[in-house]
Amino acid sequence: MAGSEELELLRERLAGRGLDIDGLVGDLRALAIETPSWGYGNSGTRFHVFPWPGAARTPWERIADAALVHRLTGACPSVAVHIPWDRVDDFAELRRYAEEQGLRIGAVNPNLFQDDVYRLGSLCHPEPGVRRQALDHMLECVEIAAELGSTDLSLWLADGTNYPGQDDLRDRHRRLIESLEEVYAALPDGMRLLVEYKFFEPAFYSTDLPDWGTSLLVCRRLGPQAQVLVDTGHHPPGTNIEQIVAVLLEQGALGGFHFNNRKYADDDLIVGSIDPFELFLIATELVSARRDPATAEAAKRIALMIDQAHNVEGKIDAMIQSVVNIQTAYAKALIVDRELLFEAQRASDVLGAHRVLLDAYERL
């Protein structure tokens, strides 16, 4: 690798700033990106699902495709699963199958949004019987995660309302807390509950976990094994996602990402395909926290997961492009001249500081 003119040039320039390129390449090689089983199958919109020839159809095929992406990239040692989409009769066998192919089962995602009984919600539903059914699914997923050797239970709730007055918003929040306290109590040591938020859809008036603040409050209420999951497609347009990431990193409350990109709503497009600069700024916050002794420990345990739907493109090709886009953003973040940045910030050199980031972004 050291042979290429360009790389040599970069090596000298970085060495000039006390940055050892082999060390940076080591950091990049250590970047572990988790791919979603559901990203390998056919997916679409409410308008149509366009079948892709050879797309994975079963949990086994989805894991095999994830293993292929890991062999090709060397950067995706784990695959997230979704229950019941990836339900099998013998989860120990699925675990063995994955491990035989060099893969670890990552986050287990319960599904509380595809059952008829969840019309008015699941863990926040007004009826105790429906909440019980949702809780039983969550508790089953805790067991499945343990059987699969997974340490992350990744929860996204579609729960919400469509009309003002449809339900009591304070009561829904109380039900959410009560339900999650029972789930939290069932978590074995070492297992995390990742609490994902989303500002709307499928609910169109209120969503019970709409934003990072509500997710953080819920996590704080539950305890240290509960952390916030930031899906980069779940914010109103114009939201400063890298600032949310910085605050959660500083609070030691960020447990994971669902990387994807959007132009309008929750479009689940390839990460970095619409706004690569935003992805670079998110990576810059992550690298900064990993370099800061005060936040490094927590920042190293953040799950870097992809969550996308590939409606018109090849699934494996799209996943590899996504991995490369994340690696590229992370590589650019690694070469940010931190000393120069801090100096310019301390000197209130507004554009000087801004140009330090632009320099790294445009250099690679």
Ligand code: LRH
């Ligand atoms: C919801 C979401 C959630 C998954 C689903 C596939 O929009 O981001 O993380 O369960 O997509």
Ligand code: MN
């Ligand atoms: Mn998501």
